[in-house]
Amino acid sequence: MEIARYRPGEDEEPVFQGYDVPLMADWAVLDGLNYIKDQLDGSLSFRWSCRMGVCGSCGMNVNGEPRLTCGTFLSEYGDGPVRIEPLKGFPVIRDLVVDIDDFLAKLSSVRPWLIREGEELPLSTEYAQTPEQLEAYKQYSMCINCLLCYSACPVYVLDPDFLGPAAIALAQRYNLDSRDMGDRFDVLNLDEAVWGCTFVGECTRACPKHVDPAEAIQRYKLTAALRSVLPWSKR
Ligand code: FES
Numbered sequence: 001m002e003i004a005r006y007r008p009g010e011d012e013e014p015v016f017q018g019y020d021v022p023l024m025a026d027w028a029v030l031d032g033l034n035y036i037k038d039q040l041d042g043s044l045s046f047r048w049s050c051r052m053g054v055c056g057s058c059g060m061n062v063n064g065e066p067r068l069t070c071g072t073f074l075s076e077y078g079d080g081p082v083r084i085e086p087l088k089g090f091p092v093i094r095d096l097v098v099d100i101d102d103f104l105a106k107l108s109s110v111r112p113w114l115i116r117e118g119e120e121l122p123l124s125t126e127y128a129q130t131p132e133q134l135e136a137y138k139q140y141s142m143c144i145n146c147l148l149c150y151s152a153c154p155v156y157v158l159d160p161d162f163l164g165p166a167a168i169a170l171a172q173r174y175n176l177d178s179r180d181m182g183d184r185f186d187v188l189n190l191d192e193a194v195w196g197c198t199f200v201g202e203c204t205r206a207c208p209k210h211v212d213p214a215e216a217i218q219r220y221k222l223t224a225a226l227r228s229v230l231p232w233s234k235r
Pocket of ligand 1: 048049050051052053054055056057058059068069070071
């Protein structure tokens with residue numbers, strides 16, 4: 001494995017360091033990284049937690065493609081080398097660890113919660129939904145915030161102000177929820193939001209959870225365009 005090593009402030013630029021790792025049939029790339037960390041070089045820094053494609057913390061560039069390292073097998077790459085770099089488009093904190101503060105701020109900016117208006121109900125009140133109403137937004141709720149879609153997005157990599165695929169898909173997760181009464185037009189109908197997307201579709205291709213952010217963005221473009229002629233139309 002060839003690993004990008006970089007400590008901003010100490011190193012001038014990233015350098016690749018090579019490590020020999022056993023090629024085991026059932027080893028994911030993350031197992032290789034943990035082997036290096038445990039057996040060869042304890043100074044290597046990277047994030048991971050669940051090892052089962054749920055927490056979204058182990059995303060890295062593997063041979064140039066954004067992948068979950070716990071869900072990508074070393075054997076996919078033959079005898080190697082397998083080149084591991086931090087996710088493209090994010091500032092590097094150290095080695096393979098990137099700064100996600102801006103991403104978290106973008107998620108918050110779309111008001112990712114159920115907005116209710118004009119009601120005073122006890123906390124125990126249930127908001128029932130039919131299976132069809134659940135289906136309308138369910139795919140967007142599968143996002144694990146792994147950042148792969150941002151790293152794959154050519155717009156975000158060139159313009160960090162772009163709201164980006166996961167945040168827009170998250171906004172649609174609530175916009176399309178029958179229980180939500182909110183309006184996210186102010187954060188979505190912007191050049192730095194849906195209108196910045198050039199519909200390359202790499203975000204959808206990169207998503208390990210089969211969310212379709214490209215579809216979410218194009219769909220909201222239609223909503224925003226309709227709203228310019230039908231101002232009362234919200235969804
Ligand atoms: Fe949690 Fe990979 S370690 S998604």
